[in-house]
Amino acid sequence: MIKTLAVIGVGLIGGSFSRALKAAGAVQRVIGFDLDSENLTEALQLGVVDEIAADYASAVSSADLVFLAVPVRAMTAAVAACAPYLPAGCVVTDGGSVKEELVAACEPLMPEGCHFVGGHPIAGTEHSGAKASFATLFQGRRCILTPTSRTDQQALELVQRLWEAAGSRVECMEPLTHDRVFAAVSHLPHMVAYALVHAVDRSAEEEENILAFSAGGFRDFTRIASSDPSMWRDIALMNRLPLLAVLDRYQQEFAALKEKVAVGDGAWLENYFTTSKRLRDEII
Numbered sequence: 065m066i067k068t069l070a071v072i073g074v075g076l077i078g079g080s081f082s083r084a085l086k087a088a089g090a091v092q093r094v095i096g097f098d099l100d101s102e103n104l105t106e107a108l109q110l111g112v113v114d115e116i117a118a119d120y121a122s123a124v125s126s127a128d129l130v131f132l133a134v135p136v137r138a139m140t141a142a143v144a145a146c147a148p149y150l151p152a153g154c155v156v157t158d159g160g161s162v163k164e165e166l167v168a169a170c171e172p173l174m175p176e177g178c179h180f181v182g183g184h185p186i187a188g189t190e191h192s193g194a195k196a197s198f199a200t201l202f203q204g205r206r207c208i209l210t211p212t213s214r215t216d217q218q219a220l221e222l223v224q225r226l227w228e229a230a231g232s233r234v235e236c237m238e239p240l241t242h243d244r245v246f247a248a249v250s251h252l253p254h255m256v257a258y259a260l261v262h263a264v265d266r267s268a269e270e271e272e273n274i275l276a277f278s279a280g281g282f283r284d285f286t287r288i289a290s291s292d293p294s295m296w297r298d299i300a301l302m303n304r305l306p307l308l309a310v311l312d313r314y315q316q317e318f319a320a321l322k323e324k325v326a327v328g329d330g331a332w333l334e335n336y337f338t339t340s341k342r343l344r345d346e347i348i
């Protein structure tokens with residue numbers, strides 16, 4: 065499908081995209097570049113990429129497609145650093161978790177004849193780095209592409225075909241719609257998980273080492289609080305307004321729940337939990 069893929073940021077997502085396309089026979093050669101040289105060397109040793117580059121220029125100068133998978137607030141500067149070295153016809157795409165600001169900043173950076181397509185695979189784990197990457201991460205998972213009026217149709221089709229080769233179901237969304245949807249179903253749960261760990265830890269001021277007693281419920285709920293802190297700092301800052309809107313809604317729900325516990329309204333609580341169970345069971 066393509067001859068040379070450059071992956072900028074060879075971590076969980078960049079590494080898994082490379083592995084998936086290599087496994088599907090959709091790419092001949094993958095060149096990786098990462099600011100963390102230890103991670104980059106490990107990516108080469110593990111066969112995640114075929115070659116490693118010393119800088120952005122040598123990573124992208126022979127690429128048909130560039131895939132950026134760095135933290136969202138580093139993305140625009142990384143695209144700008146690659147832009148002067150992109151060969152004519154090159155397609156640039158990303159896997160960042162926030163889209164509107166990023167797509168608006170990256171599209172105008174493309175030199176004549178090169179095209180940017182915003183993307184976001186809806187798959188991940190709480191682990192980071194090339195060593196955490198695996199070829200089947202995107203199998204059966206959604207990938208959202210966020211074309212705009214400036215998007216080149218052929219570039220969009222190429223990126224769609226590559227995600228399909230990686231095993232994903234591709235859907236297109238407006239960048240702002242994307243940010244609102246994922247503020248609710250992805251970014252809010254991460255904020256709640258991070259806060260829950262703090263809340264329980266603070267109860268430990270009264271009881272010795274309370275976290276050590278945690279079992280399935282706490283562990284299932286807070287798995288995602290083990291995710292990379294700098295990645296989630298970037299997502300919270302870049303998707304600030306949509307995230308604040310869902311944090312407000314969450315606070316309202318939580319205040320209502322607290323009130324009903326306080327007054328001992330069992331019927332309300334049972335009804336509330338029944339609705340939650342039905343809604344969650346429907347998506348599993």
Ligand SMILES: NC(=O)c1ccc[n+]([C@@H]2O[C@H](COP(=O)([O-])OP(=O)(O)OC[C@H]3O[C@@H](n4cnc5c(N)ncnc54)[C@H](O)[C@@H]3O)[C@@H](O)[C@H]2O)c1
Nearest residue numbers: 073075076077098099100133134136160161188189192193
């Ligand atoms: N982890 C997830 O569940 C998940 C899911 C979907 C999308 N994403 C998005 O994918 C992107 C990457 O996330 P990840 O989980 O693979 O993180 P990761 O930490 O595993 O990998 C990111 C890599 O980028 C490198 N890097 C950072 N800044 C760089 C720069 N300026 N130039 C080159 N390399 C740089 C880091 O050294 C690191 O190796 C993020 O934008 C994230 O929002 C993550």
Ligand SMILES: O=C(O)C(=O)C[C@]1(C(=O)O)C=C[C@@H](O)C=C1
Nearest residue numbers: 161185186187188189190250288
């Ligand atoms: O399963 C996980 O560990 C994830 O957090 C993956 C997850 C999510 O579902 O919220 C996290 C961030 C992404 O941008 C996409 C997917």
